[in-house]
Amino acid sequence: MFAKPFRVKSNTVIKGSDRRKLRAEISNTYPTLSAEDLSELVPNKEELNVLKVYAHKGDAVTIYVLHRNPIFFELEKYIYPTVYTLWRYPDILPAFMTWPAVLQKLAGGADLMLPGVVVPPEGLPDVNQGDRCAVTVVKNRAPVAVGTAAVSTSEMLGLAMKGRGVSILHAYMDSLWAFGDKTGPPTILPLHNMEFAEEECTSGGEIEEEASASQDGDPETDPPSDGLKELSLSQEESEGGQEQVDEEEHLEDNRTPQGDCAPSPHEQMDALLVRCFLHALKSKVKKSELPLLTSTFLRNHMFSCCPSGKQLDIKKSSYKKLSKFLQSMQQQHHVVQVKELSKGVESIVEVDWKHPELRSFCPPEEGMSEDVPTQDAGHSDMPYHPPEITLLYTVTARLEPLFHGSQKKKGAVLSPGEVRTVVTEYVKKNELVDEENKNYVNINPTLCDCLLDKFEYQEVGRLKWDDLFSRTMDRMQQCYQLQFPGREPVIRKGQIEPIDISVASRGSNKKVTLMKNLELYGIDPATVAAALQHRVQASSLLSPVPGSKDKVLVQIQGNQVQHVGSLLLDHYQIPRKYIQGLEKAQKPGKKK
Structure with missing residues (x-):
């Protein structure tokens, strides 16, 4: 037709x-x-x-x-x-x-x-x-x-x-x-x-x-x-595959029941599912945790048992869904018992700890990786290390007379400690400390022009030390320095923007989690998207931030603020003060 x-x-x-x-x-x-x-x-x-x-x-x-x-x-x-x-x-x-x-x-x-x-x-x-x-x-x-x-x-x-x-x-x-x-x-x-x-x-x-x-x-x-050739397995390819298996003994474990070719991607993912399932029950789940939500079992236990270099993805298995996989483990293997304790929510209520498959399973000795990448921005072979962020100040034209004696011209970059040192030396050199109360500094014409507003010229004759320092820094241009290990420091104007995490609604009132400003901290947005997609088994999307040429917005399906926060705080070790929006995490027991 x-x-x-x-x-x-x-x-x-x-x-x-x-x-x-x-x-x-x-x-x-x-x-x-x-x-x-x-x-x-x-x-x-x-x-x-x-x-x-x-x-x-x-x-x-x-x-x-x-x-x-x-x-x-x-x-x-x-x-x-x-x-x-x-x-x-x-x-x-x-x-x-x-x-x-x-x-x-x-x-x-x-x-x-x-x-x-x-x-x-x-x-x-x-x-x-x-x-x-x-x-x-x-x-x-x-x-x-x-x-x-x-x-x-x-x-x-x-x-x-x-x-x-x-x-x-x-x-x-x-x-x-x-x-x-x-x-x-x-x-x-x-x-x-x-x-x-x-x-x-x-x-x-x-x-x-x-x-x-x-x-x-x-x-x-x-x-x-050509499309038909991909659907069929020629006899010559089958015989060639058999000869290769015979010649290379280390491939014998990867043969199919017919012995004529390597396992399909579905078979490989099925085997990885069973392996992570048994490993999680053997070494992660405790009897006291039962009943255990199946989603929690997958997210917190099975994913953490995935071998390094591999990615657990149920959608790429023959089961397609976690419920169907656990149903197979219950009906055919009798390892666990799954029940729907509340409408639409399944939990593992019982585990046969004496099951032969579970008792005979030995957790692999090789290192396990949860799902977090080691990719640094532009350095895929190096593990990520958070940058050292230093707050700096730039001398402005208005404050240039104050810093002139220290050979600091307009545009000079100083740390907060250096600013305090220059101001202190200026006050002592000009003998501006109040003799009656040394906690105060007398205002001379230079300090008046640099630090006071016009309506304060006739009213303010002296300032406390802390007020003197704060006024000086307030009238300087802020900037910051990013120092990554093994790389030249980078100085940028303005205040560093925190990593912004937000939750938005899309069609049919579905929630999505959005992240931006990851690049400022040397974090690759694509790597974060892949890690979160692996962790929570949800789709992710990368798109340019409107109005910006070099910033990327990461979108992950669902309210995943808790997982995003865990990834940034625990793996990337970003200080909490540089992360905005952690309070939007989904509250336990509530759906948003």
Whole structure:
């Protein structure tokens, strides 16, 4: 249907009532989606657009677009997910498996023919004629096409797997996919390990012929594109990977169950999750802490157990969410017991401390790193050291007569101690100390011009020492010096701005934490953003500060003032007086 570009008739923002109807329709059509999933797909406040389009054959289609990606399309009052949605929720539709070489035909408008369907060990999915279904390729469970079953499963088997299997409506690399951000399919490992013979992977002449026969035009004979090559694993690469594993013994632990290639990123992140999970229970969590909030367990315990040089990111695992990972640890491994003690808030209520996996786990001896970087501004190989900040004063034209005797001209930079010394020497040299009370200094014409206001000329005849010093410094221009270890000191005019932390509201009343002025203290904003993103598992954003050429604003999702303060105070060792906004941290037990 979307093999060729479509024509957009209208593009509008969905109304509130239509938004609720859409959410209800999706919930009824795809009951496996949770309430949280529905809120992510059809959020209450974020902009959701509705496009009325005409396909190249004249079919009227409604497309729902969120964050510039099409998420659902509606045809003849039936709603279908796009591949972008299926990559996030791959199990909401029954799926038929095919070979990667067939994908090019599907994107060109062909239907999936039954000879091209790979039958897994558990058999074909049970569908009736007209049921919505997806198409995947071998060794990757991420759907690459959406359509309807041409016949029921029983008829497919009765036809000896000959004829049309799935009528394709939308596929990866078609015009509907190209309407989005054009990202490729993720790697989602199959639920069951399958081995494929070489002749099955390299044949497919009959498959491609039947797929091409279902297209509108002439059969396509071009070889698969580069995108298809990324989806398939050639036999030569598989054999080469095996030889490398045999030759290098230290890679044996990284082999997959089939032994033909290194573990996928999902498998690596899954293994890291389990490792940090067991390490946290073994060495961080105490019985007295139970029940323990699952979010606290992740933030305060699991992240701190992540090995140095690695980053724990649940979204890059096959679980995607902490709740699903802990559910697996509870139901399949029986290590912990998780309960929802209050609505929407899960806690670990019990740990099987005698579990064999937990008892046999030995925490690694290698150094652990929480998540804080060691990058200094412009010196990525050096650990960060806070600058030594010195308050300085510059001689102004008005005060030049006062400093003339000390050879300090206009623009000379002095420390507070040097200012006091110069003023003291001037007073003693001119014998201005009051004989009756040595706590006072008599005012001469030079001090009068330099330190007194006009209305004080006739009224003030003497000043206390402290008042004399404070008036002198008040009439000097402030500046400050930054001294980083191993670097030349830098002197800048004005008062040093503190690191400013604030909390703002964005769309749908979501909170974000903002930080600026990090560069003044030699801190790389990108490094801080990455560290906080790792700590709190929230998205971050860097943007220029309005009205400034060289300042960057760091934005992190949620009220993260407490974590920002901990990072700046504990790791970067910035004095508290140079941090503004720490009082805006979220109060315990309250949501802001």
